[in-house]
Amino acid sequence: MFIEIITVGNEILAGQTIDTNSAYISSELRKIGIAVHYHTVVGDRPERLLSVLKKALFRTDIIIATGGLGPTVDDVTLETVSRLTDKKTIQQAKLLKNKVGTAPGLIISWQKKTLIVLPGVPKEMASMMPEVTKYLKKKQKNKTIIKTRIIKITGLAERIVSRRLKGILKIKGNPLIGIYPHTNYVDLKINAKAGSKEKAGQLIKQAEKKITQRLGIFIFAKDEQTLEGKVGELLRLQKRTISLAESCTGGLTANRLTNIPGSSKYFKMGVITYSNESKASILKISGPLIKKNGAVSPEVARLMAKGIRTLAQSDLGLALTGIAGPGGATRTKPVGLVFIALATDEGTICRKFNFKGDRTAIKLKASEAGLDMVRRYLTKPCEHS
Amino acid sequence: MFIEIITVGNEILAGQTIDTNSAYISSELRKIGIAVHYHTVVGDRPERLLSVLKKALFRTDIIIATGGLGPTVDDVTLETVSRLTDKKTIQQAKLLKNKVGTAPGLIISWQKKTLIVLPGVPKEMASMMPEVTKYLKKKQKNKTIIKTRIIKITGLAERIVSRRLKGILKIKGNPLIGIYPHTNYVDLKINAKAGSKEKAGQLIKQAEKKITQRLGIFIFAKDEQTLEGKVGELLRLQKRTISLAESCTGGLTANRLTNIPGSSKYFKMGVITYSNESKASILKISGPLIKKNGAVSPEVARLMAKGIRTLAQSDLGLALTGIAGPGGATRTKPVGLVFIALATDEGTICRKFNFKGDRTAIKLKASEAGLDMVRRYLTKPCEHS
Numbered sequence: 001m002f003i004e005i006i007t008v009g010n011e012i013l014a015g016q017t018i019d020t021n022s023a024y025i026s027s028e029l030r031k032i033g034i035a036v037h038y039h040t041v042v043g044d045r046p047e048r049l050l051s052v053l054k055k056a057l058f059r060t061d062i063i064i065a066t067g068g069l070g071p072t073v074d075d076v077t078l079e080t081v082s083r084l085t086d087k088k089t090i091q092q093a094k095l096l097k098n099k100v101g102t103a104p105g106l107i108i109s110w111q112k113k114t115l116i117v118l119p120g121v122p123k124e125m126a127s128m129m130p131e132v133t134k135y136l137k138k139k140q141k142n143k144t145i146i147k148t149r150i151i152k153i154t155g156l157a158e159r160i161v162s163r164r165l166k167g168i169l170k171i172k173g174n175p176l177i178g179i180y181p182h183t184n185y186v187d188l189k190i191n192a193k194a195g196s197k198e199k200a201g202q203l204i205k206q207a208e209k210k211i212t213q214r215l216g217i218f219i220f221a222k223d224e225q226t227l228e229g230k231v232g233e234l235l236r237l238q239k240r241t242i243s244l245a246e247s248c249t250g251g252l253t254a255n256r257l258t259n260i261p262g263s264s265k266y267f268k269m270g271v272i273t274y275s276n277e278s279k280a281s282i283l284k285i286s287g288p289l290i291k292k293n294g295a296v297s298p299e300v301a302r303l304m305a306k307g308i309r310t311l312a313q314s315d316l317g318l319a320l321t322g323i324a325g326p327g328g329a330t331r332t333k334p335v336g337l338v339f340i341a342l343a344t345d346e347g348t349i350c351r352k353f354n355f356k357g358d359r360t361a362i363k364l365k366a367s368e369a370g371l372d373m374v375r376r377y378l379t380k381p382c383e384h385s
Numbered sequence: 386m387f388i389e390i391i392t393v394g395n396e397i398l399a400g401q402t403i404d405t406n407s408a409y410i411s412s413e414l415r416k417i418g419i420a421v422h423y424h425t426v427v428g429d430r431p432e433r434l435l436s437v438l439k440k441a442l443f444r445t446d447i448i449i450a451t452g453g454l455g456p457t458v459d460d461v462t463l464e465t466v467s468r469l470t471d472k473k474t475i476q477q478a479k480l481l482k483n484k485v486g487t488a489p490g491l492i493i494s495w496q497k498k499t500l501i502v503l504p505g506v507p508k509e510m511a512s513m514m515p516e517v518t519k520y521l522k523k524k525q526k527n528k529t530i531i532k533t534r535i536i537k538i539t540g541l542a543e544r545i546v547s548r549r550l551k552g553i554l555k556i557k558g559n560p561l562i563g564i565y566p567h568t569n570y571v572d573l574k575i576n577a578k579a580g581s582k583e584k585a586g587q588l589i590k591q592a593e594k595k596i597t598q599r600l601g602i603f604i605f606a607k608d609e610q611t612l613e614g615k616v617g618e619l620l621r622l623q624k625r626t627i628s629l630a631e632s633c634t635g636g637l638t639a640n641r642l643t644n645i646p647g648s649s650k651y652f653k654m655g656v657i658t659y660s661n662e663s664k665a666s667i668l669k670i671s672g673p674l675i676k677k678n679g680a681v682s683p684e685v686a687r688l689m690a691k692g693i694r695t696l697a698q699s700d701l702g703l704a705l706t707g708i709a710g711p712g713g714a715t716r717t718k719p720v721g722l723v724f725i726a727l728a729t730d731e732g733t734i735c736r737k738f739n740f741k742g743d744r745t746a747i748k749l750k751a752s753e754a755g756l757d758m759v760r761r762y763l764t765k766p767c768e769h770s
Contacts, residue, residue, distance in 0.1 A: 011563070013421055015411030016574065019404065022426070026400030036398055037433065041407070041424035048422065055440065178396070189401065244657075250643025251636030254657045258635025259745055261711050263659075269667070270657030272629075272639045278654035278697060282667065312663060326646050360644055 001140065002060035003029065004038040006052060008068035008077050009120055013043045021066045021125050028129050032137050033144035033193070044068055049080045057084075057113055062136065067120030077117055078106070085110045094135075096128040107135055114139070147192050147200035151211055152221045154185040154372050161186050164214045168207075175203045177211075183361050184368035185220070185227070220375055227371045228256040234378040235266035235316075242374065243312030244270040245283060245304040247295065248322035248338060253367040269312040273304065283307030294333065296321050298350045301339035305350075309343040316377070317343040320370050322353070324362045338366045342373050349373070386525060387445035388414065389423040391437060393453035393462050394505055398428045406451045406503075406510055413514050417522050418529035418578070429453055434465045442469075442498055447521065452505030462502055463491075470495045479520075481513040492520055499524070532577050532585035536596055537606045539570040539757050546571050549599045553592075560588045562596075568746050569753035570605070570612070605760055612756045613641040619763040620651035620701075627759065628697030629655040630668060630689040632680065633707035633723060638752040654697040658689065668692030679718065681706050683735045686724035690735075694728040701762070702728040705755050707738070709747045723751045727758050734758070 005025055011017040022039040029036060037060060042052045049068070056063045068077035082090050089110050096105030101124040108115040116132055118125045137143075153161055158181040162169065165188075170177045175192035188211060192203035212219060221230045235242060244254050244267075254270035257263055273279040276290050285303045293299040301321050309317025322338025329335045334354070341350040351373065355365040390410055396402040407424040414421060422445060427437045434453070441448045453462035467475050474495050481490030486509040493500040501517055503510045522528075538546055543566040547554065550573075555562045560577035573596060577588035597604060606615045620627060629639050629652075639655035642648055658664040661675050670688045678684040686706050694702025707723025714720045719739070726735040736758065740750040 007424075012408070013411060013424065014415055015408040015413075015421075016563075017565075018408045019424075023397070023400040023403045026398060028400075030399055036400075037428070038437070039392075039398065039404075039424075039426035043422070051444070052423070059436070178401075180402075246636075249640075250648070250652075251631075251639030251655055251657070252643075254636030255634075255640045255748075258637075258657070258659070258709075259748070261744055263635070264713070267635075268660050269663035270636055270655075270659070271667070272636070272643070272655030272657075274643070274649055274655070275653050281696065282654070282656070311666065324643075328649070359646055363640075363644070 001034060001062060001136075003034065003036045003062045003064065004040060004056040004060040005036055006049075006056060006063060006065040007039070007041045007120070008044060008049060008065060009041070010043045012041050012067070021120065021122055024122065024126060025064055025066070025129065028133055029136070030146050030148070032133050032140070033142075033146045034136060034140065044076045046076055046080050046083075049076060050084060053080065053084055053115075057111075061112075062114045062116070062139075064116045064118065064132070066118045066125050081108065081115060081117060085115070096131050098124055098127065100124045100127045105132075107132070144193055144195065145197050145200045147194075147197070147204050149190045149204045149208060150223050151188040151190070151208065151215075151219055152185055152225075152227075153188065153215055153218045154220050154227060154368055156186065156215075156218050158186050161188075161215070161218075165211065168210055168214065175207050177207055183357065184364045217376060217379065220372065226256075226260075227368060227375065229260055231371050231374050231378070232257065232260040232263055232266065234375065236262070238378060240315040240378070241266050241268050241312075242316040242318060243268045243308045243314040245308035245317065245319040246270065246272050247274060247279075247304070247320060248324045249320045249363050249367045249370070250274065250324075252363050253318070253320065253370055256367060256371065268314045269308070271308060271311075279304065282311070296323055296333055296337060296339065298339050298341070298352065301341035302343070302348050302350050305341035305343035305348055315345065316374060318370050318374055319343075320366050322355075322362070322366055324359045324366075326359060336362050338362070338369070340366065340370045340373055342370075342377060344377065349377075386419060386447060386521075388419065388421045388447045388449065389425060389441040389445040390421055391434075391441060391448060391450040392424070392426045392505075393429060393434060393450060394426070395428045397426050397452070406505065406507055409507065409511060410449055410451070410514065413518055414521070415531050415533070417518050417525070418527075418531045419521060419525065429461045431461055431465050431468075434461060435469060438465065438469055438500075442496075446497075447499045447501070447524075449501045449503065449517070451503045451510050466493065466500060466502060470500070481516050483509055483512065485509045485512045490517075492517070529578055529580065530582050530585045532579075532582070532589050534575045534589045534593060535608050536573040536575070536593065536600075536604055537570055537610075537612075538573065538600055538603045539605050539612060539753055541571065541600075541603050543571050546573075546600070546603075550596065553595055553599065560592050562592055568742065569749045602761060602764065605757060611641075611645075612753060612760065614645055616756050616759050616763070617642065617645040617648055617651065619760060621647070623763060625700040625763070626651050626653050626697075627701040627703060628653045628693045628699040630693035630702065630704040631655065631657050632659060632664075632689070632705060633709045634705045634748050634752045634755070635659065635709070637748050638703070638705065638755050641752060641756065653699045654693070656693060656696075664689065667696070681708055681718055681722060681724065683724050683726070683737065686726035687728070687733050687735050690726035690728035690733055700730065701759060703755050703759055704728075705751050707740075707747070707751055709744045709751075711744060721747050723747070723754070725751065725755045725758055727755075727762060729762065734762075 094107040106117040180187040194200035304319030305317045325335030336355040479492040491502040565572040579585035689704030710720030721740040
């Protein structure tokens with residue numbers, strides 16, 4: 001089964017909108033073992049669209065077109081498809097209901113080929129995909145299952161993860177294991193193909209076992225789970241509470257934690273003590289002590305963590321202080337220097353980091369490291385006491 | 386000049402990575418008045434790439450290919466291009482230095498066509514684009530300039546903005562004026578084409594004037610500027626300081642403000658008083674008062690704003706309290722209900738909102754409304770006293 005996705009829209013061709021539809025459709029089809037062979041983007045021009053459609057009909061069996069459909073936009077896609085086929089074929093098409101918007105989708109059978117026409121609005125397109133995959137699954141002869149698992153790593157640079165996984169990462173064969181770096185963490189994607197769900201699941205499991213042996217505690221979550229989600233889950237299960245004192249991260253860590261539904265159960269309080277006076281007034285850290293060590297110091301980080309833990313009467317207190325840049329660096333304290341302290345009933349630990357990147361990257365990496373200290377503490381508390 | 390962008394990569398075809406390169410290249414070319422006619426995505430398969438290249442050479446004059454280039458990945462693009470042309474042509478190609486990575490780019494002239502081969506890593510590709518646009522500009526016969534201006538609106542739904550701009554929005558003609566909704570604001574994009582920069586600038590100015598007449602104070606920023614950037618600029622220019630007391634937004638508002646370099650000049654302190662006890666302990670709001678009115682009430686919002694302003698000794702105090710959901714709603718207080726208060730030396734104002742969407746959308750919309758109250762206060766203080 002050869003498939004081409006065609007995206008119709010001037011705004012995408014002009015680079016004003018990024019085409020996320022093609023990726024979405026591809027990954028939905030992948031889940032049922034269908035690979036896509038081409039993506040094509042073309043503007044709202046009937047002649048060019050017609051030639052693209054003809055080319056696609058020549059080289060593939062199934063065309064999925066999105067965009068250029070609907071009441072407000074020029075209805076170029078449907079018009080061009082009817083020119084290519086004929087009115088009767090269009091009238092016999094299977095309608096796909098639009099539960100989110102107005103323009104319906106169509107599944108058109110024509111000369112042993114299938115033409116699926118979907119709206120361009122991502123939500124509307126996505127709402128029709130279950131019916132599309134169901135339809136294509138029926139047409140599938142060779143029922144291959146593709147299963148995917150994502151394993152998320154933090155605290156190790158991409159090249160270290162690569163080195164640790166020497167002989168395991170595979171860009172060919174089955175399962176495929178790929179590495180995808182983000183600013184604050186690294187994704188490993190395992191893709192397994194098999195004739196049955198069970199077989200694909202086994203392949204995933206075997207690969208996962210090898211990866212876990214090499215990376216252990218650096219793995220923080222799987223698939224859709226986030227680091228803040230994992231930390232939240234651990235806090236909830238262990239019935240512990242947390243509070244935050246942030247300086248350089250400016251509320252990002254609290255924002256991430258509170259993105260998780262139900263976080264009010266374990267997140268008690270956050271303070272963003274950006275100025276030295278606020279460190280004094282809320283956290284009771286003396287001015288002379290800040291002056292002596294500097295606001296970015298392990299001493300101040302520790303006092304911030306202890307201070308917020310006491311103020312909030314929470315089980316854990318996490319504090320972050322550092323230089324997010326671009327200004328604020330001194331001869332001994334460069335941009336990216338961050339101290340993170342975690343206060344618990346077993347004492348207070350503090351770690352020093354040197355992050356690279358611009359202001360938002362440093363904020364993100366610092367919040368990641370802070371949340372990861374909490375995760376590690378809650379995962380293996382004895383190692384950190 | 387007909388142009389096609391070809392993206393080479395299995396990960397993009399499979400939907401595991403979203404193709405941002407094509408959009409970036411298109412918009413860079415647009416700036417010098419060059420329109421792109423097709424985007425094509427193809428996997429790391431030599432035969433398919435060859436047929437895509439042939440088709441592109443047939444229908445366009447200039448091909449820009451990204452991906453499939455470099456030492457670690459299969460060097461499929463260059464290999465296929467040499468099969469299509471010949472070794473000598475490749476050797477005579479113009480090299481594009483890679484300042485960020487290893488694989489260089491190439492500009493190949495062959496049979497009156499131009500083939501530009503760039504790496505797939507977005508940063509590496511982007512680092513070569515200035516040289517690419519310089520090269521293409523020289524080839525350009527019809528030197529049309531395209532200028533773009535983005536006007537950002539908040540506090541009005543997309544359909545209201547559309548209605549207010551009746552007769553102004555234009556999807557055909559010159560300048561084009563389009564509307565692009567985001568979760569928390571609306572973009573208006575003006576695209577003007579002309580023979581000179583001055584003429585294009587004039588067209589933009591005229592359109593901008595009309596839009597400003599219809600939307601006035603709802604316009605918060607232009608082009609790259611963000612709402613938090615605008616608020617920061619106003620605070621800096623007026624030498625005023627701000628502090629935040631957040632409940633439902635959980636640190637998002639502070640995070641946005643502190644994303645702006647130099648924000649420590651005006652942002653003094655933030656507190657995230659998620660629990661009722663924290664509202665009492667930090668902001669000195671009495672337990673019985675919270676119990677009587679509820680934590681999500683105009684009374685508590687006002688006291689939070691006044692409390693943080695006093696504690697931080699800042700000129701402004703902004704407070705947000707609401708129900709981000711999915712839990713926490715009551716019969717009288719639905720998910721999305723948010724009260725936002727701004728305390729100043731002229732008194733305290735409070736507004737009630739009912740936001741729609743999921744947890745993160747409600748957080749984002751609430752922080753947007755809060756920052757916008759600050760912007761409006763600093764823009765026209767007399768209206769709010």
